[in-house]
Every structure is written in structure tokens, then in C-alpha cells.
Amino acid sequence: MATQLFEGKEHASYYQKFRFEPSQEIIDLLFSYVDERLHKPYGFAVDVGCGTGQNTRILSQYVKKVLGTDISEAQIEEAKKATGSPNVTYSACPAEEVPVGDSSVDLLTACTSAHWFNIEKFLKEVDRVLKPGGCLAIFTYFANIGIHYKDRSEQMTQVFAEVAKILAPYQHQKFNLMRTEYKEIYETIPYPDKRSIENFGTKIRVPLSSLMGFFPTSSAFQIYLRKEPEKAKEMLRTAEERFLRIMGTSSTETEVEVWHQNLLLLASKPRRSIDLEN
Numbered sequence: 001m002a003t004q005l006f007e008g009k010e011h012a013s014y015y016q017k018f019r020f021e022p023s024q025e026i027i028d029l030l031f032s033y034v035d036e037r038l039h040k041p042y043g044f045a046v047d048v049g050c051g052t053g054q055n056t057r058i059l060s061q062y063v064k065k066v067l068g069t070d071i072s073e074a075q076i077e078e079a080k081k082a083t084g085s086p087n088v089t090y091s092a093c094p095a096e097e098v099p100v101g102d103s104s105v106d107l108l109t110a111c112t113s114a115h116w117f118n119i120e121k122f123l124k125e126v127d128r129v130l131k132p133g134g135c136l137a138i139f140t141y142f143a144n145i146g147i148h149y150k151d152r153s154e155q156m157t158q159v160f161a162e163v164a165k166i167l168a169p170y171q172h173q174k175f176n177l178m179r180t181e182y183k184e185i186y187e188t189i190p191y192p193d194k195r196s197i198e199n200f201g202t203k204i205r206v207p208l209s210s211l212m213g214f215f216p217t218s219s220a221f222q223i224y225l226r227k228e229p230e231k232a233k234e235m236l237r238t239a240e241e242r243f244l245r246i247m248g249t250s251s252t253e254t255e256v257e258v259w260h261q262n263l264l265l266l267a268s269k270p271r272r273s274i275d276l277e278n
Helices: 009-016 022-033 056-058 074-082 117-130 153-170 173-179 183-188 208-217 221-229 230-246
Strands: 042-048 063-070 088-092 103-113 128-142 146-148 196-209 255-267
Touching: 009 208, 022 063, 022 088, 022 103, 022 128, 022 255, 042 056, 042 088, 056 063, 056 103, 063 074, 074 088, 103 117, 103 196, 117 128, 117 183, 153 230, 173 230, 196 208, 208 221, 208 230, 221 230
Parallel strands: 042 063, 042 103, 063 088, 103 128
Antiparallel strands: 128 255, 146 255, 196 255
């Protein structure tokens, strides 16, 4: 069963407002792989561990029908509230128990979520639901995020790193999979046709207010908030003040550039069946 740390309604609301979407670079790499293995139009995609649907809604532009699933009912409720496409539906369920038929899915994705899953059970479920030739895409960004603003990027990134250091003791052990760049997950994928695209950078521009809103979307911050509410709130206030001082502005709507390092795992189910028990 997947780990459950995203159950609160307020947490889900933050997640919907401030969680970063996958970059266009990631989506282009993903569909370049899919294009080589499946014929358009793609009929059905499932986005597991979808949170509040950031990746799910993007997939809807490329696939006829998309199902977003998450173990958190609060996250799914927020996803349903968001403006979306008529070809998207959502379901609250574990990633290891997708409510679709055997061999019915063209593409299954997991965006910044696979480290929470029971990987062995998840991959067996992937094999059950994917069509022969269907594709699996698992991707995430890493904690070594850079914050860039004019000639003050080093100072900005240092503030971000200090916040991350405060939150580090509250991170779940599942984050070890991210620290090892999902190598265990990649090695466990049973399909011969698989690819790991590692350490490629992407950049997004966001107002400082969105960067500050990103911190409460993390499970580590939510744990810190429950254990030390005043310290957690003061940490955010102090970080925002430091950012503004470094930037020389009073407006949190001033934009900064967020640099991510990313990982994308891609795999395709063989046209002929394999035995996952061995």
C-alpha cells in the first residue's frame, strides 16, 4: 500500500495552488518515447499519485481519455475543483490498485510520486493494466533546486537550501529513493525496453509568492507544522523577508527563476507477455 501523508484539506488546497507543473521539456521527452512505440491517437492514459492533477491535466492535451488517481481523497477533491478538460476523470485509490481493466491503458504516468508506492505491487499492477506495447513514465525533480534572480542567484539559492535543511529531519524515509535517483525503481522495472534520462535541467519563472507557497506543499513542512507550528510559520516569514531583502523589492509578485534537476524513467511493456513472478 502507498504511504499516506497528504490527507489534510488545507494541505491539498496549497498543493493545488502552488505545486509546480511538469515542464514542457519533460512532456516532450515522454511523448517522443511514446510516439516511437504507439500509434496516434492515444486512447487512454492513467496518472497515478496524481495529487491535485497538475500532470493529469497536461496529459489530457495529448490523450483522448485520462484518469487521475491518488490515495488521498482530499487531493482528489481539489483536483476535481480545478478547471480541466471534459476528457479527464479522477478516482481516489492506491497506485497499486488502479480501477481499470486488464490491458486497457496506453500510457501510465507517475509524477513526483513513485517513491511513495509499494514498488513491487505497483509494477505488477502496471503490467496488468498496460496494453502490449503500452508505456510507463515515472518522473521527478530533486531537492537541489536553484533560485535565480539577476546577479543574486547564489544568495537566493542559499536561503532555499537553508529552508530545505530545516525540513530535512521531517522527511519520510521514502525520500531515500529520490536521493539515489530512483535507481532501485529503475532496476525493478521488468521490461527490457526501458530508459533512464538523468540530471537534465529545466527552468520555470514564478512570482516569489508561488515559491513561498511551494514550501507548505511538502509533506516534511506539514509534519514540521504539526509538531512545531510557531517555528514552522516563523521559518516561512523569515525566508520571505530574506528573499525580498536580497531582491531589493517589497513585492512578492516579483518573478524569480526556479531551476530543477530532473529524472525521467521510461519503459514499454513487451508485445509478448513476461512472467513477473520470476
